């Protein structure tokens with residue numbers, strides 16, 4: 001279980017997150033949404049350890065991880081899916097997925113992850129992670145890498161961005177499968193109706209605060225018809 005207690009964060013003299021209190025229960029599929037600039041990405045970065053809060057506490061299974069580095073948090077089971085995978089010269093797609101899984105992997109197992117994110121495995125497995133891969137391909141490889149990691153808490157920041165050539169339905173299937181198989185919690189930042197619809201819990205972040213938390217039945221009706229200045233329910 002991840003718990004945020006009175007977390008506040010400022011940058012460049014601007015108060016970005018104000019007294020955030022939030023609990024992400026084990027094995028829950030949580031979608032964080034809200035208007036642009038509300039503070040969602042900042043909150044995800046604070047959970048992953050990329051940014052440090054000015055005050056407040058972050059607890060993982062009751063342990064205070066507020067001062068832990070990104071690496072220590074990653075080793076304790078928090079994964080953050082970046083917009084694109086980190087590139088290292090000479091590292092192939094197969095190397096990256098094997099590294100993420102932390103164990104020896106057969107070519108067939110690596111291929112399965114690639115197929116799940118809609119990539120024809122044989123065309124990609126030996127390719128180097130570099131600028132020759134398109135943005136959408138890199139994005140899918142990053143999602144496959146996070147799937148192979150199988151961590152306690154996986155954070156995705158707008159995973160739908162940049163994958164418009166890939167069937168959006170496949171992305172939903174990937175998340176549902178991950179949720180069923182990994183038995184970890186998934187926290188996704190998204191404005192997409194179909195992602196909001198598969199959430200166990202929706203958290204609305206607005207003006208740097210948690211403005212609403214509840215099931216989709218409780219939260220979604222309130223989002224309809226409200227102009228929050230964001231791209232609700234737009235199809236990819």
Ligand SMILES: Nc1ncnc2c1ncn2[C@@H]1O[C@H](COP(=O)(O)OP(=O)(O)OP(=O)(O)O)[C@@H](O)[C@H]1O
Nearest residue numbers: 011012014016034035036037038039040041042043
């Ligand atoms: N390092 C920083 N320095 C200054 N301002 C920042 C910094 N990081 C974030 N902000 C500001 O904080 C606010 C919240 O940004 P954040 O990216 O967390 O919002 P968001 O809810 O993820 O937005 P979006 O839906 O547009 O992705 C924005 O106004 C942003 O410009």
